Amino acid sequence: MAMAHRLLVRLAALWQKETLALLRDRHGLAALFLMPMIFILVMSLALRDAFDAGAATDLGYAIVDLDDSPTSRQYAERLRRLLTFRDSGTLADEAAARQALRSGEIGFALVLPAGFAAAQPDGAQARGTERPALRLLVDPVVPQALQTAFRLHAEAELGRFQAELLMHRLGRALMIPELQSLDPAAHALPVAVIAAAGRGGEDRAMPSSVQQSVPAWLIFSMFFVVIPLSAVFIAERQHGTLQRLASQQVPFGLILAGKLLPFFVVNQIQAVLMVLVGRHLVPLAGGEALVLPAGAAAWAALWLISAAASLAAVGWALLIASLARTTEQATVIGGVGNILMGAIGGIMVPAFFMPDFMQQLAQLSPMAWALEGFHRVLLQHGGLGDVLGPAAALLGFALAALGVAVLMNLRSRSR
Template sequence: MRPFKQALNIAKKEWRLLLRNPHGLAVLFLMPAAFILVMSFALKNTLTSANVEFPNTGWVIEDSSPIATQWAGEWIARNGGERFASRTQLHEALRARQVQAGVIVQPQWLDEQGKPRADHIQLWLSNRIQPSAAGRLRAELSYSMLQVQMKIAAAAAGPFASILLGSASSAELLPATGALTIRYLYEIESGRKMSAVQQSVPAWLIFGMFFVVIPIAGVLIQERNDGTLTRMATFGVTPGAVLGGKLMAFMALNWVQLLLMLLVGRWLVPALGGDTLYLDLPIAWFLLMVLATSAAAVGLALVIAAHTRTFDHAAALGGGANVVLGAIAGIMVPRTLMPAGMQTLSEWSPMGWALDGMQAVFLGAPDAAQIVPKASLLLAFAGVCLLLSWQPIRHPERVA
């Protein structure tokens, strides 16, 4: 019985220590609960086809035939959407998220026999459209063209086939010719097909950069506990200098990390049979996003390290915060799989701002309207974090 009592007393001691460690308990209980909530909502509609919302659609009618015009008009009246005068206007609407998809009816949409040509329809999709919504749109377009074909065939004996477009129905549809041409926005802008590595590298690069909290916490907490920060203050080293030095050092560490991940995507992944990461990026926008993302990541790490007493607390808080922010931002689950509400929420995460800017750089042809607002938000976030870190660095003995 004595060994059992000893083991029981040790267990009681461990429980007392746990109860005195709220940060550890938060990681054990609150972080998994928050992660379950975030992931449950993020994956809400991915495992069911029910209640798939029809995407807001824009139309460009390049075919001058009255049948094409009437078909598009009836579709818009029935399913919603709007017409655009040109592909350029449709492209801008997709970039501004005014519409989620675009349908371009090319010239000579009807062949010599009066059959709709599916290969004369281009379907442009937003980078964020849900696959289920895109699938529904594609199916509805194919079904609608089959209806047009059947009605024209039924009216072939008369000269006014378009009159029957709104009234005919059929239980037997004839196959349309060809297949829809589907292009995502990033394919339109970059001129190449999207690959998994091109989409995953910017996401996981951002996630890795924010984990700089681990080395920062180790250095800063040790400096505070052994009195290094106090001794530097006696030599006239200001809190601004301390924060500035750490910001520069760990941002440089982020850049080395970035270089390694780019090399992995460019050389190691294809060597193992995967797709190649394209690095023909707009260098100015890329460097701006790297600078802003790195500043935000180091700033957040400094706040956490400055306000925690032990490395274990900082690692637990920083790791948990990064996981939740990454899940909200669309790193754990691609935004295309998220419902609209979660996609909106992701825009409030610093990692979400970084992901928007980085994916614009890696996946398309970015401009100032896409990059500058996200970079500004990240730099402002970094500035706020540095301000919040100032007081604990100035008075390290007051950190609870």
């Protein structure tokens, strides 16, 4: 009992020392808290449309109706209901459309030619005459994928519109009342496919960009404890603090344990703060709010993966601090290592955007394991059992990193 009490007293003193050293490092604390807040806010807004394909984009379009007939106006109205681009209204002529394209006000201008109504299946255009074509004017800066998407939407709606007009014409010719009374505007077919997350017993809304950004940049910020922790560790080594602790028979494992709790607490504060940013600050900036899980099991799973990621991050930081001889070395090795783990682990670019070999490579990154665990809770609405695998992998990484750090420092002391 006396030995255990003496061990706890030493450990509490080490925790207090590490906490005071951490609080003095204002630049390190700013990097740990301000950097992920900015990343979450910026990336949630920047990737909003990439994760919500049905949302209206800021890329505008206008329609130039040179026919100005009920048929052309009806087609334009139906097209507006289909497109997810920003509607900039109707322009008078092509010159106005080209000016709007040059000024960057719109990305597309769809020109409905004169004679559009007469060229339709129920129109009055004579046989053998050339049908006027719709023309799409495009800002060349617009990516090719968006150009193709706009053109295909316009062509598909035109085909649907012409088919309904043809049926109306056949109804008149064959004296079929049902086809004669067919109104293309009133009997328009559904054009929207509503996506829903189907895991579990009920449909759920598809995740927004903030559901992806918050866990990704939270994990990235957790691993950046390598900078303040290694700075404190190397300063203690250079100033002789570690040697004095060793002379007082303080085991090196206890010294590492003394560093573990303060930075673990910092990581958990980061987690709470980043969740609050996603929940309250991102909506104020125009994005969607982070949707948190419901139920005690989901919250327990969320805490477990957060704790495992924190232990992995602190273990990684202690390993880097043991490897580096100077603060500059620790900053370079730790910073570059974090960026590489984030790049291949799906933090900076979601893994489903990567080619197959990159997705396989991502499984080597501890950040990918942590991200998978967070996604199982926040995106797939999983419970405690769903995160046991990623959490176990992170804990194994933490123990391995701590073990190597202890061995390296014991070897250094023996020398």
